């Protein structure tokens with residue numbers, strides 16, 4: 001795995017994915033052939049934001065987050081991120097190329113669960129909400145994928161919509177990468 005260097009002054013959150021998880025993610029992002037004019041939507045910012053931005057150089061980067069220390073840390077190191085901290089409607093309905101979900105339990109305060117089961121299902125909510133407007137070949141990357149019971153509903157939700165698990169990292173908390181079946185490279 002390629003060694004990943006973080007910016008020296010970035011204070012990495014205790015809730016961030018581990019270094020080896022981040023190295024896997026960085027390698028995965030670097031191994032894909034991305035087009036131009038990339039649009040990224042992230043749920044839960046932090047060092048993940050810096051790594052994704054550094055690898056993909058997206059033209060638009062939105063992040064759903066309301067935890068100020070994380071936002072400030074990212075603002076100091078990544079200049080092009082726009083934060084959404086209020087309601088679902090504030091998420092721009094772009095044709096996202098990548099949706100990254102790492103907010104396993106902390107939905108922004110005003111972002112009430114749309115599937116009605118409280119904050120703990122925020123990651124399910126995130127996926128349900130954006131599914132209607134992402135690009136056809138959008139990648140969904142979900143953290144904590146090794147907590148299978150936590151992700152089971154989202155897994156079923158993806159599968160019911162012909163999304164396939166195209167890659168995964170099964171150590172520590174883990175990553176799952178999903179893409180629609182007809183776009184999966186054989």
Ligand SMILES: C[S@@+](CC[C@H](N)C(=O)[O-])C[C@H]1O[C@@H](n2cnc3c(N)ncnc32)[C@H](O)[C@@H]1O
Pocket residue numbers: 012013014015016017043044045046047048049065066067070102103104105106
């Ligand atoms: C799994 S963390 C996201 C980690 C992020 N992707 C990163 O690279 O650091 C999920 C959320 O927990 C919240 N969070 C992070 N640190 C926290 C803290 N010390 N206390 C309370 N909430 C925190 C933030 O809202 C964060 O987005």
